[in-house]
Every structure is written in structure tokens, then in C-alpha cells.
Amino acid sequence: MFEIVFLGTSASAPSIHRGLSAQVVIHDEYRFLIDCGEGTQRQILLSGLGFKRLNRILITHGHLDHILGLAGLLSTFSRWETIDELEIYAGQWALERIRDLLFGVVLRGARPPMNIKLIPVQAGVIFEGDDFSLSAFPVWHRGADCYGFLFEEKNRRPFLPEKAEALNIPPGPWRRDLVNGKSVTLPDGRQVNPDEVLGPVRPGTRFVHVGDVGRTEELVEICRNADGLVIEATYMSDETEMAREFAHLTAQQAAELAKRAGVKHLILTHISRRYRERDVLAEAQAIFPTAAVARDFDMFQIKRDTEVIRSVVRETSA
Ligand SMILES: [Zn+2]
Numbered sequence: 001m002f003e004i005v006f007l008g009t010s011a012s013a014p015s016i017h018r019g020l021s022a023q024v025v026i027h028d029e030y031r032f033l034i035d036c037g038e039g040t041q042r043q044i045l046l047s048g049l050g051f052k053r054l055n056r057i058l059i060t061h062g063h064l065d066h067i068l069g070l071a072g073l074l075s076t077f078s079r080w081e082t083i084d085e086l087e088i089y090a091g092q093w094a095l096e097r098i099r100d101l102l103f104g105v106v107l108r109g110a111r112p113p114m115n116i117k118l119i120p121v122q123a124g125v126i127f128e129g130d131d132f133s134l135s136a137f138p139v140w141h142r143g144a145d146c147y148g149f150l151f152e153e154k155n156r157r158p159f160l161p162e163k164a165e166a167l168n169i170p171p172g173p174w175r176r177d178l179v180n181g182k183s184v185t186l187p188d189g190r191q192v193n194p195d196e197v198l199g200p201v202r203p204g205t206r207f208v209h210v211g212d213v214g215r216t217e218e219l220v221e222i223c224r225n226a227d228g229l230v231i232e233a234t235y236m237s238d239e240t241e242m243a244r245e246f247a248h249l250t251a252q253q254a255a256e257l258a259k260r261a262g263v264k265h266l267i268l269t270h271i272s273r274r275y276r277e278r279d280v281l282a283e284a285q286a287i288f289p290t291a292a293v294a295r296d297f298d299m300f301q302i303k304r305d306t307e308v309i310r311s312v313v314r315e316t317s318a
Pocket residue numbers: 011012021063065066212270
């Protein structure tokens with residue numbers, strides 16, 4: 001299961017109810033902050049998530065509405081020193097701009113409060129957790145080196161205790177090895193293969209996060225059958241031309257992608273303050289009936305073969 005908490009859902013400039021792009025993806029003890037628009041640190045506080053273990057930041061691209069919050073975050077960290085190491089993953093161009101912001105503007109030669117690792121992203125796996133992987137894939141937006149992120153739980157074969165009982169497998173390391181796919185020799189000399197006690201393969205949850213993007217053709221395969229897709233919807237279809245010009249999507253285009261790719265749940269973000277939320281929602285739902293428009297402090301739980309669960313970590317008046 002992956003949980004996503006939205007901290008900022010506004011496009012380009014904040015609105016009264018929406019902060020600039022930022023969200024946290026949570027899986028077990030792992031946390032990834034995706035994008036860090038201006039004001040993100042206050043949103044982190046308001047959300048109750050806190051700064052602990054928030055040491056991995058993924059940046060979709062280098063536009064200011066997605067990175068300016070890094071400066072304030074670093075400045076706060078330098079007073080509190082809550083973490084030892086900060087990893088920032090981004091494409092090369094974004095990373096250069098982030099380097100200027102953090103080392104040029106914030107630190108200006110001072111020693112960073114923690115080890116800051118600026119990690120260049122290329123297409124492919126960028127992080128492996130215990131039971132999931134995180135990959136980056138290129139997306140088309142203004143400027144070079146823009147990326148989306150795919151979180152993917154590893155496929156699993158469930159352990160079937162009734163089969164283990166029937167085979168008289170004693171509790172202990174033998175069961176653990178079988179769960180891990182290893183054949184074992186029991187104390188009585190019998191050999192047991194994992195196939196004898198494991199059920200059919202269960203695919204893990206797939207969750208795709210796309211930041212700003214102006215074209216969806218290349219995204220269909222990566223989004224194929226994803227359990228959750230978060231993607232921008234900066235415009236509505238009456239301004240398709242404008243969307244094309246600024247390399248953004250309309251709510252309709254985002255919904256069409258989700259439908260074409262067989263995505264289970266679609267969550268729209270990067271909402272322009274020129275629209276009413278319900279109009280954006282209506283445009284998307286005309287194509288993808290269960291589409292949602294994220295608000296700041298919404299939390300969504302995304303899990304294979306289950307309905308998405310939406311809750312709020314903090315009430316807002318939006
Ligand atoms: Zn943006």
C-alpha cells in the first residue's frame with residue numbers, strides 16, 4: 001500500500017485554499033516528499049507529518065513553483081538539525097537550479113547542516129526499498145529533464161499456513177525460507193519446495209506520480225493498470241490551446257489518459273485558481289467517473305484491488 005498526503009495542490013501561484021506543489025508518499029517507514037513549492041514546510045507542520053524521516057525528496061522538474069520551498073526547508077533544518085542526510089533526486093537541469101538555490105543563496109559558503117546529496121535522475125530504477133522499487137521516467141514539459149515517478153511493490157506469493165500444517169512443517173526458520181522462495185530440508189529429512197506452500201503470485205500495488213506534463217502519449221504504457229495515478233490538470237478543455245502552449249494538460253486529457261491506460265484511480269492536482277474545483281471535477285468525471293481532485297491535506301490510500309480510501313489529515317475550508 002502507498003499513502004499520499006497532498007500538501008500543495010495549486011498550479012504556478014498559491015491560492016487562498018491551495019499551496020504550491022508538494023506531496024508526501026508513504027510506504028512503511030519510507031517517506032518521499034515529491035516537489036517542494038514555496039511554503040511547503042508550513043504545510044508539513046499543519047499536516048502533522050513532521051520533519052522526521054523526511055530525508056528523501058523527489059523533484060519532478062526545476063520550475064520555481066516546485067522547488068522554491070527547498071530553500072526554507074534547508075534553512076529550518078540548519079537550526080533544528082533533525083536529520084543527518086538529505087537526498088534530493090532530480091533531473092540534471094533541475095538539480096543545477098537547486099544547487100544554485102541551496103548552495104548559492106541559502107548557504108553562501110557556509111557548511112550545510114547535514115550531508116546534502118544531489119542525485120541526478122535518469123530513466124530507470126532510482127531507489128529500492130525492502131519490498132518496493134521506485135523508478136523515474138521522462139515526461140514532456142517545458143525545459144529538459146522532467147520526470148515522473150513510479151512506485152511499485154514487488155510481486156508476492158502468499159504463504160498458505162493450512163498447506164504448511166498439512167505437510168507438518170514445524171515452525172521456525174524452515175517456514176521463513178519457504179516464504180523467501182527457498183527449498184528446505186526438514187529435521188526429519190524431507191525436502192519441501194516453496195511451490196508446495198505458496199499461493200499464486202499476487203501483483204504488488206503500482207502507483208504513478210506525474211508532475212507537470214504537456215503530452216500523454218508516452219505515459220500510457222507506464223500508467224497501464226496502475227492502481228493509482230496522480231497527475232496535473234492545470235487547464236480545462238476550453239483552454240486546450242493555452243494548455244498546449246504552456247505544456248500542461250486539461251482535466252479532460254488527464255482523464256483520457258487514465259481511461260486509456262486502465263488506471264484504477266485518478267487523482268488530479270496542480271489546479272489553477274482560475275477554475276472552480278467542481279468544474280474541473282465534472283470535466284474529468286465525464287470521462288473517468290471516479291476521478292478525484294486533490295485538496296491540500298487530503299490523504300489517499302492506494303492498495304491493489306481495493307477502493308481508494310480518501311481522508312483528510314487536516315480540515316480546511318476549501
Ligand atoms: Zn508547476
